[in-house]
Amino acid sequence: MALSGIQIFSFLPKSNCKECGAATCLAFAMNLAANKVQLEQCPHLTPEARNSLAQASAPPIRRVEVGTGPARAVLGEETVLFRHEKTFNHPPLLAAGLEDNRPDWENRLNSWREQQWERVGLSLRPEMVFLTCASQEAGQFQAVAQKAAELDFALALQGSAEILAQVLPSLASARPLLCAAQEDNWEIMADLALQYRCPLLLRGRGTEALAGLSGKLRQRGGQDLVLDAQTRTLAQTLASNVTLRRAALLDKNQGLGLPIINFASVAGGDPAAEVMAASLMICKYASIIVLSDFKRESLFPLLLLRLNLFTDPQRPMTMPQGIYPIGNPGPDSPVFVTTNFSLTYFIVNGEIENARYPAWLLIMDTEGLSVLTAWAAGKFVGDTIGAFVKKSGIEEKIKHRQIIIPGYVSGIKSELKEALPDWRITVGPREASRVPQFLREWNLQQNDAN
Amino acid sequence: MAFKPLACNGKTAVEYLGEKSCPVGGDNCFSFHFFEGARPSQPLLALEVWDIYPREWPDVCCQAYGRNLSSPLDWAAAALAAGAQAIALQLKSIDPNGLDAGPEPALGLVGELLDKIDVPLIVWGCDNAEKDALVLSTLAARYAGRKLILGPVEEANHKRLAPLAAEYGHTICATTPIDVNLAKQLNILLQNQGVPLEKILIDPTTGGLGYGLEYTYSVMERLRIAALQQNDQVLALPLICHLGKEIWKSKEARQLREEAPEMGEDNRGVFMEISAGVSLLLAGANILVLGHPQSLRGLRDFIDLLFSPAQAENELWL
Amino acid sequence: MKCIGENLNVMQKSLNQAFQERNPGPVQEMARQQQRAGMAWIDVNLGPARKNGPELMDWLVRTIQEAVDLPLSLDTSNIEAMEAGLAAHKGRALINSIMARPERYNAMLPLVTRYDADMIALLWGPEGLPRDENERAAWAVELIYAANEMGIDNQRIYVDPIITPLNIQQDQLPAVLRFMAMLPEIAPGTRSVGGLSNLSNGTPWREPLNQTYLAMLKRAGMYSAILDYKDRLLIDIAAGKRPDIEQVVVAVEDGSLTSPQEVEENLRVFARAARVILGHSLYSDSWMKLE
Structure with missing residues (x-):
């Protein structure tokens, strides 16, 4: 059950000690209710208050951390069924399966590490290795795991309790996901996880089995769990993931309110089948998705889909400020300027492409605001645009001095003229869909002028 | 539990498309949620066919057909x-920014296609409201009763197109710019022009993978929630997504291994189309228009996997 | 509910011309009309006011207060223009507004004490617009604390939870109502205010949407609203003179009215508006007259 800030406040010491970083206990309570801070940041809670608060303010899907340092990742804490209701919080980790007795394991790990792309200022890469001890040798298992950790991969370690007990003294600091507790070994696995403070994978066939196991583990003190429902078909995976998410959010079932792991091989082994399985899992509620391999051509689409769906709908993506050439523009091509709200960019860019008329598009940083909002906030006005145009470097790319501004801000024309006295300011269309027609007319005028 | x-x-x-009355829609649950409802018809997968030689199309797509694509009839075959369960003819020739052809060539080609194929025929304009109105309305009148699927029909040109399409029994793709309120508005306007709801497909406008797909995804989920949970009749209509053209215009899908080795093998574009296609199917798409035939096969497998029965077994996971 | 007239605005073409020409006639005429319509403040909106902001604001404040005996709500993102307006103002001005962003409130809170003004605490935070009632509460507490530290009492603070357009962010409208229920507890004694017209921006149903949401805000305890003084019905609802409309809105909010057909024809538009504002049905321009 989510508590309101005021309810949380009633548990706090009300000393306003500021040690949590917030100015007052009330501010800390509000931030906790808004999911911006963790309960642990308050150092002066009484144990009773801490327990009651932890119980009452727990997110419906438990926060579970795996990995440390650059490989640290947070799972869980999801609060909605559909992303438009608020946002999906933590993108699922993409993992590749690896058996420690593969002769080429080192090459694999190195090649996986190289698979990385830059996009809209973000680095896209897969982040986990799901390592199985097939060698039955702790030494080998540990060597491969060590290497994967050195390459900044979070680890899932799958092996018998004996093997895990041998490697954990040196690997526990990497906070690996231990795999797996099931009906026949849950006690010893739970004790290992507790001893080494590692998250634990829980394996049970079906929802009932998982709920039962999860209850037993929680009683023994195990909290940081990840669920594997052992589905055998893609249809079962969808049914299972939807059921678990609803049980957590709608029924507040804490035993099932845990992150989910899925295996993409459930749809069959070929690369296309894995792409579709993993795509479904990204859309519908997996927190870890295990692929059989990372291959650039299939990994890249999955990273893009994940990037798209885990964007906060209320914090739209922004484009980096700069000059965007469209269709090979030259020194005589027209210059447009607009804001860095990514949808504004995509639509204007699309319409210019659509017109098949090469142009320069200047994208100005307005904190992701659209044209009218940015204008009202004083961010997309004559002097700011003028300063941006001058320092953008566009003057070195073109021979003319003519700039096209969005029709919605026609009012800034004279201010902009003052900021850019050598330039001719042209008011473009209000709606991007009129850009092709505008460009046709612009072209005619240019020809007339020549 | x-x-x-x-x-x-x-x-x-449920809408019936084409002369063979191919059914789409009729869902009473979210996409593929067979554990709590029914979806009597499978999503329909269509392939693009251009009316001109596809000079701008990526080689990866052209080569997939292993033949010269200069004849739209051969391409459709x-x-x-x-x-392909439907053909989506792209009227590239009529684009005022391109060849700017009149309606005549399209008239001839559509007639030949109608005679040759027995699946639903989607005829897609050039995204220029005025020109599309001219050409599509000519087609609507000439092929009265042949049950074409015509799009895009936008607020800007619906008054010219909708009454004709309704009179001659065609289906309309109602296109709005990724906005739930405008989607609802256009359907009401089309009704006001005499188009029965069961002759309207909703086209929410598709964002490419990495290029705004998430906006389309959420708009579609909101439209399905309105239809299924708020019982909003005006929005309880099948959804169509023009995915192929968005995927294959992106640089990331087109790049070849030899120019960009960091992007991997050249089937990356197919995987992009499959990945985005899966997300749109999950968001509720009833018709997907695709570019590459291999993407179609992959997504067909995906649909088959999710439509496979074995319900008894599934109950374990509910 | 107290009303603040929004219409003295640089966005209004005719007025903007008067502003630029320093022509007092149209400005004073509108100020008098607002006073007659019962406005408790007149909002003077210069927008970003990049050019000659301070001088223009000074002139406007003097010109308006020559004509009417009302306090003004000074609305500009240009801090120098704000200060010029405060210096010229007679009586207690309302600063519209101070954002919940440290760099903005650290610069602007001193103006509140220096000029003995009231202030609007705009819940626009470091990350932009608030995403739910909890984020509003967190930012409100931060900003109000900073104001209190400067010696500004809660009674001087008008919290603005930010009303967003229905056709862009419908789900924030119920969130504002939920936040209003929290406000007396988290910041006792503060007042509240909302810029109402933003709700209906871009729709052809501005008046019924504004009127309906005003009835909801009034019920939720909002103290004042910035609104269109020319909308007589809106002013009547604010003054509690239209219990019939309020009743319909309450019935939709409480779930006892689900079909607009159940009420008299002249009240149906309010039932429809309430349904779309609360997210019971998706908005569309034409849908407002259907169902």
């Missing part, structure tokens, strides 16, 4: 052989 289905009091309309 007692599984509680999500309460749905609505159901999307190859698309059917590849498993």
Whole structure:
């Protein structure tokens, strides 16, 4: 059950000690209710208050951390069924399966590490290795795991309790996901996880089995769990993931309110089948998705889909400020300027492409605001645009001095003229869909002028 | 554990497309949620066919057909052989920014296609409201009763197109710019022009993978929630997504291994189309228009996997 | 509910011309009309006011207060223009507004004490617009604390939870109502205010949407609203003179009215508006007259 800030406040010491970083206990309570801070940041809670608060303010899907340092990742804490209701919080980790007795394991790990792309200022890469001890040798298992950790991969370690007990003294600091507790070994696995403070994978066939196991583990003190429902078909995976998410959010079932792991091989082994399985899992509620391999051509689409769906709908993506050439523009091509709200960019860019008329598009940083909002906030006005145009470097790319501004801000024309006295300011269309027609007319005028 | 289905009091309309009355829609649950509802018809997968030689199309797509694509009729036949359940003819020739052809060539081609294929024929304009109105309305009148699927029909040109399409029994793709309120508005305007709801497909406008796909995804989920949970009749209609053209215009899909080794093998574009296609199907798409025939096969497999029965076994996970 | 007239605005073409020409006639005429319509403040909106902001604001404040005996709500993102307006103002001005962003409130809170003004605490935070009632509460507490530290009492603070357009962010409208229920507890004694017209921006149903949401805000305890003084019905609802409309809105909010057909024809538009504002049905321009 989510508590309101005021309810949380009633548990706090009300000393306003500021040690949590917030100015007052009330501010800390509000931030906790808004999911911006963790309960642990308050150092002066009484144990009773801490327990009651932890119980009452727990997110419906438990926060579970795996990995440390650059490989640290947070799972869980999801609060909605559909992303438009608020946002999906933590993108699922993409993992590749690896058996420690593969002769080429080192090459694999190195090649996986190289698979990385830059996009809209973000680095896209897969982040986990799901390592199985097939060698039955702790030494080998540990060597491969060590290497994967050195390459900044979070680890899932799958092996018998004996093997895990041998490697954990040196690997526990990497906070690996231990795999797996099931009906026949849950006690010893739970004790290992507790001893080494590692998250634990829980394996049970079906929802009932998982709920039962999860209850037993929680009683023994195990909290940081990840669920594997052992589905055998893609249809079962969808049914299972939807059921678990609803049980957590709608029924507040804490035993099932845990992150989910899925295996993409459930749809069959070929690369296309894995792409579709993993795509479904990204859309519908997996927190870890295990692929059989990372291959650039299939990994890249999955990273893009994940990037798209885990964007906060209320914090739209922004484009980096700069000059965007469209269709090979030259020194005589027209210059447009607009804001860095990514949808504004995509639509204007699309319409210019659509017109098949090469142009320069200047994208100005307005904190992701659209044209009218940015204008009202004083961010997309004559002097700011003028300063941006001058320092953008566009003057070195073109021979003319003519700039096209969005029709919605026609009012800034004279201010902009003052900021850019050598330039001719042209008011473009209000709606991007009129850009092709505008460009046709612009072209005619240019020809007339020549 | 007692599984509680999500309460749905609505159901999307079943529509019958083409001369063979191919059914789409009729869902009373979210996409593929067979554990709590029914989806009597499978999503329909269509392939693009251009009316001109596809000079701008990526080689990866052209080569997939293993033949010269200068004849739209041959191309359509190859698309059917590849498993297409509908043909989506792209009227590239009429684009005022391109060849700017009149309606005549399109008239001839559509007639030939109608005679040759027996799957639904989607005829897609050039995204220029005025020109599309001219050409599509000519087609609507000339092929009265042949049950074409015409698009895009936008607010800007619906008054010219809608009454004709309704009179001659065609289906309309109602296109709005990724906005739930405008989607609802256009359907009402089309009704006001005499178009029955069961002759309207909703085209929410598709964002490419990495290029705004998430906006389309959420708009589609909101449209399905309105239809299924708020019983909003005006929105309880099948959804169509023009995915192929968005995927294949992106640089990331087109780059070849030899120019960009960091992007991997050249089937990356197919995987992009499959990945985005899966997300749109999950968001509720009833018709996907695709570019590459291999993407169609992959997504066909995906649909088959999710439509496969074995319900008894599934109950374990509910 | 107290009303603040929004219409003295640089966005209004005719007025903007008067502003630029320093022509007092149209400005004073509108100020008098607002006073007659019962406005408790007149909002003077210069927008970003990049050019000659301070001088223009000074002139406007003097010109308006020559004509009417009302306090003004000074609305500009240009801090120098704000200060010029405060210096010229007679009586207690309302600063519209101070954002919940440290760099903005650290610069602007001193103006409140220096000029003995009231202030609007705009819940626009470091990350932009608030995403739910909890984020509003967190930012409100931060900003109000900073104001209190400067010696500004809660009674001087008008919290603005930010009303967003229905056709862009419908789900924030119920969130504002939920936040209003929290406000007396988290910041006792503060007042509240909302810029109402933003709700209906871009729709052809501005008046019924504004009127309906005003009835909801009034019920939720909002103290004042910035609104269109020319909308007589809106002013009547604010003054509690239209219990019939309020009743319909309450019935939709409480779930006892689900079909607009159940009420008299002249009240149906309010039932429809309430349904779309609360998210019971998706908005569309034409849908407002259907169902």
